[in-house]
Every structure is written in structure tokens, then in C-alpha cells.
Amino acid sequence: MNYYQSAGVLILGSRFRRLSEDFLLAVNNVYQQLNIGFEAGWFPAFYLLDHYKAISIKQLSEAMGSSHPAASQLVTALKKHGLVASVQHPDDARSQQISLTDKGKHLLKKVKPVWQAIQSVVERQTFSLEMAVLPMLSSLEENLTPKALTQQIINQLKHG
Numbered sequence: 001m002n003y004y005q006s007a008g009v010l011i012l013g014s015r016f017r018r019l020s021e022d023f024l025l026a027v028n029n030v031y032q033q034l035n036i037g038f039e040a041g042w043f044p045a046f047y048l049l050d051h052y053k054a055i056s057i058k059q060l061s062e063a064m065g066s067s068h069p070a071a072s073q074l075v076t077a078l079k080k081h082g083l084v085a086s087v088q089h090p091d092d093a094r095s096q097q098i099s100l101t102d103k104g105k106h107l108l109k110k111v112k113p114v115w116q117a118i119q120s121v122v123e124r125q126t127f128s129l130e131m132a133v134l135p136m137l138s139s140l141e142e143n144l145t146p147k148a149l150t151q152q153i154i155n156q157l158k159h160g
Contacts, residue, residue, distance in 0.1 A: 042083075086099075
């Protein structure tokens, strides 16, 4: 039995990280083999901008479930590649609205068929394994938040 499997839930985070890293590596390999200058880590911003056309960094960080600095770093990287531009938010002078540039829109057209292929392959894989992967992940995300998990472990230690 694999070390990861034998450790059970104690190594859950490491297994998810490994799965995520392997998935992102495969996706980046696809982009590279197709000569598409896109990185898997850019997906959240492109996906949201495809749907909303313009968003603030705060909206991006909330949608990604990440910190504001992490979302800001992503936007900075996309700006350096000329893929997004920012303008002052019309309703809040302290906030910037991010949108795709023409170069970003052109790249979006190239990556959308890849996203459809990824979705098709992964859905086929998870269906053939008769797994409800997405509902299970949603449940884990809801029940294993850092605050909730920390409190549950402390309670378990205190009360047995």
C-alpha cells in the first residue's frame, strides 16, 4: 500500500496538494504542447473575467478564496504579460476594475476549447469511477475550514 494511502486522513492535505500539483502540471503541459502562452494559475482570473467582463481585486480574491495580496499578485503578473488592464472603479475611487485587454481576449479564445476538453476528460474520469468528486470537495471545503477544523481538533483534545 502506498504511504499516502496508509496514513489515512492524517495526510489529507498532502494528498490534495499532490493531486492539485499533478493536475496543474498536466494542464500546463497541454498549454505548452499546443503552443498557447497560458498558465493554469491564471485560470481563475480569466474564467471570472470571461463571465463578468470587469471585476475588482477584492471580488477576485473572494471568488478565488484567496487573500487580497495573492489576487493582487496574480493581477500584477497578468498586467506584465499585457493580458489585463485596470481602471478606477466607477463607484469606489479606492478600488480598481480589472478587465481583459485585446491580447487577453485573444488568449481567452484560444484557451476556452482547452477548458472544455479538460472538463470533458475529468468528468468522464470521475463518472467512470462512480465518484461524486465535486459534491465531496464542496462538503470538505465547508467542513474543513481552518477555523472550524482548528476548533474541532481543540474540542476533541479537551473532551476526548
